Amino acid sequence: MSFPDFLDQDSTSVARQLLGCEFVRQLNREEVRVRIVETESYDQADAASHSYKGQTPRNSVMFGPNGHLYVYFTYGMHYCCNVVTGQAGVGAGVLIRAVEPVSGQAVIQRRRPVAGVLVTNGPAKLCQALDIDKRLSGHDLRQSPLRLELGIRYRDDQVATATRVGISLAVDELRRFYVKDSAYVSKYARG
DNA sequence: AGCGGGATTTTCT
């Protein structure tokens, strides 16, 4: 598998295309592979984005080269991770909201001893499962110990578009994408 | 199935 070649595009377009891509995490000689099934896009013109008010020490990774990982700490307790998109100098990225395990389930289970889909069906849960924290913020996803690879490709009829979760600004924008038939999605649109 | 609160600390006003 190879590294995605579309990360220089608009973050909303990238968010759709990241569905089906895979994270490969090296943890103490063991490999964990997960497939991305839910994403949200953020960029500088977006009032809900960390980058909306310009570059700060916290969000500076979003303004760097695409293909790096932006990890932020929130609610006093949780880490969430983004794939940085677009051109350097512009603050944009895609929040990874849910993944489904492909291999290395035993390692995930050890880090998150909960049942079923609860292991990775949310942005902070998957960071806990994959041992992602601030140490990996700014990491280049072309390299170990955390790589991003092309995986499977979903057809448009397998993908739902929806509003984002957990924000109070720009709440109506359709910037969230998820795989309709995945049990690991954090929140399904009502209907 | 849905609501409400507590945990806990970084970041910016």
Place this chain on the structure above:
DNA sequence: GAAAATCCCGCTT
């Protein structure tokens, strides 16, 4: 000093 791109538990319908 308040809010935060969340999660988990307990209680109510």
